[in-house]
Amino acid sequence: MTAIEIRNLAKAFGPVRAVDDVSFSVAAGTITGYLGPNGAGKTTTLRCLLGLVTADGGTALVDGRPYTALERPLTEVGAVLEATSFHPGRTARDHLRVICTAAGLPASRADEALEQVGLADAARKRVGGFSLGMRQRLALGTATLGHPRVLILDEPANGLDPAGIEWLRGFLRNLAHERGVAVLVSSHVLAEVQQTVDNVVIIARGRLVHQGSLAELTGNGERPVRVHAAEADRLVPALEAKGARVERPGDGVLRVYGVDAEAVGQTVLDERVLVTELVRERSDLQEIFMELTREA
Amino acid sequence: MALVRSELQKLFTTRLWWIMLLVMLLFTGITLAVTIGFAGVEGGQGAPALPGRETLEFQQAAWTAGAGSSIFVMVLGIIMMTGEYRYQTITTTFLTTPRRGRVVTAKLIAGLLVGVLFGLASLLLTAAAVIPAVLIAGGEVALLDGGIPRIMLGVVATSALYALFGIGLGALVRNQIAAIVGAIVWVFVIEALLTAIPALQGVGKFTPSGAAQSLIAVQIDTGFGQADLLPAWAGASVLVAYALVFAVVASLTTVRRDIT
Structure with a gap:
């Protein structure tokens, strides 16, 4: 009602x-x-x-x-x-x-x-x-x-x-x-x-x-996988080949959308890249909120 | 009439009303003390400024002391309205009664009642002072003749109508300090000049206090000559007309305004 x-x-x-x-x-x-x-x-x-x-x-x-x-x-x-x-x-x-x-x-x-x-x-x-x-x-x-x-x-x-x-x-x-x-x-x-x-x-x-x-x-907010690696760029072609969308928010940092953490880990193993951090980003409500209200 | 009761409750659940009542009685008391104290006292030019305490003229003059209460009732009326804006209680008031015209009507009726009460209170004080003063001086107490009833009625009516002026002014101005200062300047400066200076009395007799004076008029020579006043019935009509204008102003300004 x-x-x-x-x-x-x-x-x-x-x-x-x-x-x-x-x-x-x-x-x-x-x-x-x-x-x-x-x-x-x-x-x-x-x-x-x-x-x-x-x-x-x-x-x-x-x-x-x-x-x-x-x-x-x-x-x-x-x-x-x-x-x-x-x-x-x-x-x-x-x-x-x-x-x-x-x-x-x-x-x-x-x-x-x-x-x-x-x-x-x-x-x-x-x-x-x-x-x-x-x-x-x-x-x-x-x-x-x-x-x-x-x-x-x-x-x-x-x-x-x-x-x-x-x-x-x-x-x-x-x-x-x-x-x-x-x-x-x-x-x-x-x-x-x-x-x-x-x-x-x-x-x-x-x-x-x-x-x-x-x-x-x-x-609504997709939860990307964040990867920290000195040679992060080397991962990009392989990830994109698996259908991922990759953002580069900073030097040596990738934000990977569209594939899960395991797929990202497998890519890291295949490409033999040294990784210092690999984590699934938490969906932060406040972040989503800020995003929605900022661009409106 | 639950709304009128609610408005009266609003007034009587804060301290303001009895502070105003005390101040009003004090003011009336001072006026009475001066009137009684100087009654029959020889002035510099020989003739007494005020008639002696045993005369009817003295009683007529003394009974008008209560008319001084009207400014306090007006301030009370202003605060009844502006207080709601000042403390934002107007929001709750309009949430409870979204038809704002009813709120304004209830305030006006409550104001009238309070004005009558204040008028009666000042008359009681006057009676308590004047009757003994007359008796001690060996005069005859007049209550029902010599124009005294008209003066009493005038005091109460003036007091009641000034409450409406206050509410209307408060609705128009909303800023409490500005409204009170405005009212005091109007009554004690502008009206005082208009009604006291003979050349201006043609205008002054149409002001609220000019009209009020015609209700309680006793013809005393204050040194400026006889005051030019309206007849009592016309004075009453002018006062009521002012009250109506203020009531309409209060309604129109309040009903349409956004409360943010």
Whole structure:
């Protein structure tokens, strides 16, 4: 079931095309990572989806409707946008209760939400004294106040310590995989979300550059065999005869595509070349990510 | 009206409101102290600047002290709006209620209510000072005649409408400091000049404070001669018109703007 659907979304701020013809969808019960370098258009996309920014073109729907048409939005969509969007002089509990009142939720939800995000002890403290991690937790508590079926998070890991990030992963996995919530989480650091997400959508300079499962992303990148040898050049004709494609990224270094490590080793043996290193390169997600977003 | 309750909750869950209330009462108190203290005191030219404490004129003058509360209510209105932008809570507010017109309406109603409360608070303080002062001086306390009810109503109405001015101005300017400084300069410099200098009073009587003065008008010679004011009904209409303009400004600027 499609929970979030973005189709041909476009938004320009003056001459800058922040989001340019972006389309993707998020299914219920899955976590989708929305990735791209800073300034790629992630936040603008999410704000268009949430009705905070008016798109120039295209549609962004939640459960088939624009956000602004939702009668009780907090019970359908939860969003975490900035860590700082609290009044510093208000207590965590009051912050949530104000929202409960406006959203028509019982005030008791405020305490439950604080419990859920582990802030029960700080409920009556002013938010001004909260650490960044506590603010993120409070933001998550705010987002889940109405038990929404869709959760949208913009860079939620910013400012979290490793333990906080681990907690966040568990929190999101539980919501998506146990309760069927559709989660869309943006990040500029692939490594932050790579252990959590089921699917990835990659954006760069406002345009979509990849959409698919995490497995597809790593599968796309071929894993070459790297060979270090003083007389590396001697290997090239023999390798090419076996159908390999050879790159020479540096002096005495080859990167061999299209054949496996054993075939490369056999060639080395046949050509009697002294090799100092022969290794199958690991597919580095971050590398693929950088590659995709650089050239877009 | 859950949204109005939410707006009131926003206001009463931070410390600002009672700080503003205290400052307002302090300001009203100083005005009262001066009015009472100098009442009937002979000036240099012989005639007292203010009528004696036992007179009705004194009571009329003293009851207007509460009108000074309006600037504080206006600042409160400004902060009700600009605070949301300053702390970016506007994002959460609009996520909770994506139909922004409703948010603005709720803020305006909440502002009106708070303005009424502040107006009443300053009237209570006034009563606590004026009634004993009159009784001690051996005068007769007037509460329901001598134009006093109109002055009281004027104080409360002015206070309520100034909350709307503040909200409208806050929606337009959004920068808290700029909006507050602008409001103070307007009230204490521009309006003060327009309403005090006789040559400018033709314009001044149409400013918000000029119109407000017509509601609480008692004809006292302040040394500049009689103030040129609108009739009370016209003053009320002018104030309400300002409030409507500010409400429309607040809605239009808020509903369309991108929140980034």
